[in-house]
Amino acid sequence: MLSRLLLVLSACLIAAPAAAETIVIHAGQLIADASKPPMGPSTITVVDGRISSITEGHSAVPAGAELVDLSSKTVLPGLIDTHVHLTGEPGGDWRDEAVDTSEWSTLVGAKNALLTAKAGFTTVRDLGASPQSIFALRRATNESVIPGPRIVAAGSSISIIGGHGDVTGFRPDVMETLEIGNTCTGAVECAERVREASRAGADLIKIPATGGVLSQQARGLGQHFTDEEMKAIVDAAHSLGLKVAAHAHGARGIEAAARAGVDSIEHGTFADGAAIKAMKANGAALVPTLMAYTGIRDGLAKGVFTPAVAEKVRMTLDQVGQAARAARAAGVPVVFGTDSAVYPHGRNAEEFAQLVEIVGMSPAEALASATTGAAELIDMQNEVGRIAPGYSADLIAVEGNPLENVRVLEKVDWVMVQGRTID
Template identity: 40%
Template sequence: MRTVMMMAVLLAGAAPVAAETVAISAARMLDVDSGRISERPLVIAVDGRITAVGVQGALAVPAGARRIDLGNHTILPGLIDMHVHLTSDPTLSGMQALRYPNSFWTAIGVGMAKRTIEAGFTTVRNVGSAEFADIGLKLAIERGTIPGPRIVPATYSIGATGGHCDSNELPANYIFDRPGIADGPEGVRQKVRELHRRGAEVIKYCATGGVFSIGTSVGAQQYSQAEMNALVEEAHMLGLKVAAHAHGNDGIKAAIRAGVDTVEHVSFADAEAMEMAKKAGTWFSMDIYNDDYILAEGAANGVPEESLAKEREVGLKQRQTFQAAWKAGVKMAFGTDAGVYPHGDNARQFAKMVEWGMTPIDAIRAATIRAAEALGRSDVGQIAPGRHADIIAVAGDPTRDVTLLRDVKAVVKGGVVVKDAMGKVGR
């Protein structure tokens, strides 16, 4: 107690730290809410948060402000990916991955975090990693030790014994820890509490089978309605949002009935499931790019034929479901499953979203204001007062050519330049 009191006295008497003011300028700015491009924007940020947005010459630059000039480029908010696995490397799939210790995958995550933010994704939701590695990455990034996006960590994905979130690659006589496994309503409640205690900020669970798990049908439901109800109720009581991995229609509907916040993949949802989602306000997060990569490179990367066969079953159907869900008015957020394909290529999905029904601005909104809404966060997703000064720059108008987002020229996170492909942008 004496130590705490002494610390309080010292802090109370400490001189205040001067706030850093930054002025960010560019040729153009995309307002993702209205979809309009404005000329000669000026963004003022103090201690990493935006305080004012205006026009150069009309909005005053505070005295002593550090300048970041993004030149003849278009700025827009830092992008958000709702479904990544930073501690995964798609070139080491299947049995190849078992050659490496857990510490290797944490180290991999450092490099993948850097690739991700340099691709313009300043916020990600990491929906599953072993050894609580996403917590470690988050803390190291926040301390400034390593570069990377803001991370909303799930820690382990929760799954049923023998299901998609279990480890079924080896024969059953091999005994090892499976920290994400929980069965029964009380079991899943306890697992949610444990992951929350360990730092999870979102709960992700496997409602159905999946493509990359061994011995599971891709669409088969793997948790009962009672188990899903208990899991979601417990997470929401703790203030956590819930993401459900679900390909199959029955599992999708059960997840929506349970009250999940987002459904991931959503490959085989029918019209009734879409209406349920609309009524409940459930978000769909659909990874419709990675089929191209998996089928082209998966075999060489070690993906077993069992999984490739399931991907061939899922790929086209998932894209058709995406198109139908968008037309039906389901809320859609941008999620790629990066880690199943190379990190840093997240923006390749924008073109697929446009190909399958969205306009470019709608696809961009899915990765900015819509994703922020799905996360329940008002501090990211827009260039607006009160938000983090997370800003990216591209050459041209991404509302006309969404593929421009695959070539981000500069990234600013919290008012600090973390990527500059143009040369010196600050002065």
């Protein structure tokens, strides 16, 4: 009889739910959605990492709950950067690729993940890193092993042989050692690379549809993949529920990638009328990465680039923002993304002022590009990008009103990622 009673008591103890963790946030001003005017003093209640309720005024704090007093601050949704490279650093020697290990890259990524989160970016889309490094970081931040943003990761980009994204610049035996199996030729092989990336755990597919500025290949910024190869990549990815981000500078490569059905054009430097028309017709967003040009301009001034790279840098600098302005005017969605690692991590929010001053966005439009617009691009519009009941508790606080002056976002005072405060 006693043993049966002990078994019943044990079962009850096991079945008893853990006490919910409740955090009450008093905001001086609340921007719940970038498209709507700010609210006055408000109370946000977070239960087990999710927003439970939003009420006007500063409500009483329930017994056992934690209070976060931000009554002198503006609280708004955590920011989203849709183009980062957490495991990379600006200004390094390109030959480091033959020396640095994946373990080292992971440690560098952990440092940069924290810098990025402290800058107010609670979700990022990483568009190029070794799978071993970035997938480990993705798990570590998600499981709170290390502090950092939520990570949506592509892993290695899929490239043409010898193109941007492949190993270039080394002697043949070194390149053979460094090859990572991410290249393809022909539609069948390119679709195969997509399926392999999906099997390895990629959240999306990244392709260099054109040449790149910072790779050692010196053949300009024109189209890389054939039309058939790009279509095969997109079709294979979409059949698996994966979106495709296309690094693209040259106009014809942008146009071909858009016709193939990619979901976003990254950079888009030389997009002309035909390229923008193709983007609009096929529903591709533009991620202009204006901070990348800040980074390469600084690098050029310091003389850190090889001659092949320096020539490509000069090609791009007088075009900064022109394509983004034209795309916005044509109704193409312009989404926030910075290409961190081309400039120092943590300066992501400097992109906002460039979107306003160069592209012509209003502060509200620029903020929406890094919240609701970015959330839609990464298919997380019901999870992040707004402050609303049921959404993840991804929140930041700043002084002032970013709907009037976006530069206040360059200094973030408080950050919460999935209900966890980043110290």
